[in-house]
Amino acid sequence: MSIASLLFVFFQGLALLALAPLVTGMIRRVKALLQNRRGAPVCQPYWTFATLMRKEMTIPEHSSWVYRFVPFAVLGTTLALALVTPSIGFGAWGPSISNIFLFVAIAALGSVFLVFGGMDTGSTFGNMGSNREMTLAALAEPAFFLVLATLAFFAGSASLDGILAFFARTPWHAGTLVVAPTLLALLLVTLAENARYPVDNPATHLELTMVHEAMILEYSGPYLAMLEYASALRLALFGALFMNLLLPFGLATPAAGALALLVGLVLLAVKLALFALLVGLIESLVVKMRFYRMQEYFTLTFFIAFAGAVIVLAHIL
């Protein structure tokens, strides 16, 4: 890995790290405005994290070393994903690290540790969030695999970098329209993987919704900040991936100069703002589904992904 690639990767990772809380803040703001509320400033998540980091922590009495390890594992896997995701541009990583199935697996690793965190509290809240999260993760897997495999086939490369390179070469080429169902399935998977509507309600931890927020209910102070930050980062990086596939404009490469990098950064911010708008709109228009109807959501997602695969494979469009 050359020095330029290394710098590029760190710049890209830092950009996502810096923008992640903003995405969460913007989604909340969009939802508030659509509900005729003023809402908190978009920068509020930054202050929340800063406050949490300064607080003392409480640890539930019946937990073990796993409970204390979970925030590091969850944040660590999300950081790994943030370094791997092509957000400002592509081309820094070799095909191994940028492999599509490695991306899915690292995301799954993060989910698994989050589930352990919820199970190690000895409280029903965490337990209930945990088994639901694990169920959702299992049901989302088939569609996620299929979406990425379809994109890989379409782009002729099994790495995220390669896929984006293909899309950037031919942005809005008429041929790329055939992946529209696949991208729709990717959006549905993104909502599920990030505990958003209609799968989970990110704003509450009531029994009725209880997935992500229930798992982290016992966490406080810096640990809570790490978990919340990991979840904001995860949303931002899934959003960056989705938006870069949808609008593959202005993507930089490690060989490009500082100007291209800057353009990429600005465009990333714009794309993430659009993503926040999209998610905010979806969350205002769609109601949360009952958990015990989730198989309908995932069956639908899988069939959209499968239809997308068939369209691409059979050259229907």
Add this chain to the structure above:
Amino acid sequence: MLTGLVIVSFALPLAGALSSFVSASSDESIRITYGAYALGGLSALAAAIGSFVGPFAGALAPIQAFFFGIIGIGTFLASLYAIAYIPLYRESYASAWHASAFALFLIGMEAVVLSPSVLAFLIAWELMSISGYFLVISERTPDAFRAGVEYLVMTQLGFAAIASGMLLLAGGAPFATWQEVAASAAQLSGVARGVAFVLLLAGFGSKAGLVPLHQWLPKAHSQAPSHASALLSGVMLKVALFGFILSVSLFPGIPLALSALVIALGLLSAFFGALHAAVEDDLKRLLAWSSIENLGLIFSGVGAVVMLGALPQSPLVSAMAAGMVTFVILHTLNHALMKLSLFLSAGTIVAKTHTRDLDALGGLAAAWPVFSGVVLALSLAAAALPPFGTFFGEWAYLQALVLGLSAPLPASIAAALVLGIIGLVGGLAAFAFVKLFSTVFLGRARSEHAAHAVAGERPSLLLVVPPALGALALLGTGLFVLPLLSAQAPLSAHALFASTVLASGAAMNAWLVLVLLGGALLLAFLAARAFASERGARVTGTWDCGTPLTPRMEQTATGFAAPVRFFFRAIVLAEKEVTAEPVVATNPWIAKRRILWSVDSFWERYAYRPIAALVLRTARAMRRMQNGVVQAYLLFMFIALIIVLVIAAV
């Protein structure tokens, strides 16, 4: 030299078994007997490695050496564990008979892999199967005997299928060597070859737990003592896989329909295994179901290799076949390591808590940090997550399927569907192992037994070391075995760190993945160090909404699996019934509630029981002929004679 090692690997178990007849129950003699077995395992492993590299390379065929090595690893880990484990159950396991059955089982498996001819294979297979029966019934409880009978019936039916399939191929010559069998198979008609293939698939498939011949497996593997279950699940299933691969290699060519059958049965087994593992609440049965899942995946890979071999060769076909071969080799090794280690860990858990019921466990991580770390690593490996070798095996499978997307039309859509199935199977397997780890180790102890174990002493070192070695080896399969599989002939140190590159341009390097994950974890630690407050942590009560929390409020494994049971209720045949008996006539809310729930085997309900009922009905109908009148019997014999004569005349 190599022959010497092989002889030692047979002789040491025999010597160990004989020594156990002198005095079986003292710690000293257990150490000598099982120590001898472990050394025998090591020498088998050394022989296997020696026939890959070094001056004696090629002494064994690569496939024989590979499976011989797996038997060696299994023997070593399970016997090492048994040294500390058997003294915990001195009354039931510390007998010369148990030690002999164990030794004969090991020898049988080794002999199956090395057997040069049909008859040798069949005798070795029976030795393995019958001594396996005595391992299953070691506990001598009614449950163990029931599981043992089921095992014995299935294994004998399977043996009959294997024997007839092999003899059919060999043209009835029991002493035929494999070359002679292959030559004779080439002379057979297509129909006869097809029948032989189905017989062999049924025979080896029933041993490997392929659906629908899998019912005996979760019962038998969970009843055997844990050091034996580890070998039954981790190694004997691989011997069945070896038998299947060996017999496939005897056929001159296999029609696509038959290889498609293998793929379909493999995927079906993977799905049923993963689903039942996800809803199972018995620790060892969960592991056994997961074995069905993994063997199903491996069989589907073998079926794919066979199918691709029969297709007209092209760069795409050979690249897919290469990916599938990588998967089969890596996953066979990974599954052996992971199932051995997990069953050995299960043995420790059961020995300390006296229960296999996941609903009654919990809270062990706080008491046993090292052991829980080992099982955590094994659970992640079983869920096929990086940085463990299992992930890299499944990665090869998935990449081969992605390649399959560029095949001509119906095949490409089939590949897309299989991708979806593998995704679901992987998700359910992860669910099962997350459930296993969390309900055994996390939260609070859910029963007196578990609480007692938490308060008691930690498992001794010798109980923890074998599974820990397995967990380390699972890291190693990704780091070392994956690059070696694609390395070119003169090995260099550089080849060990090289990426595995497939024809499609996709690549994987376990070292880079390890560095990425490790580096990111380090970053997270450093960031927390730099930014978190100095005020530290305070241990407080868990948030309880004002009602004191008890362990009974925690979710059990049954509760954890409730969503999966609900979503797949038509397949796991889940039923739930809540009955409420009012205590106070005027108030319906004050009631005694009782919940009854069950899951049932799809195959038992729709295949096994109807067949059993049919057999019983037929038998009852036939009984009318058994009227005790001698004249009637003479009449039957006369009629039978006439029928035989008519058939002979035609």
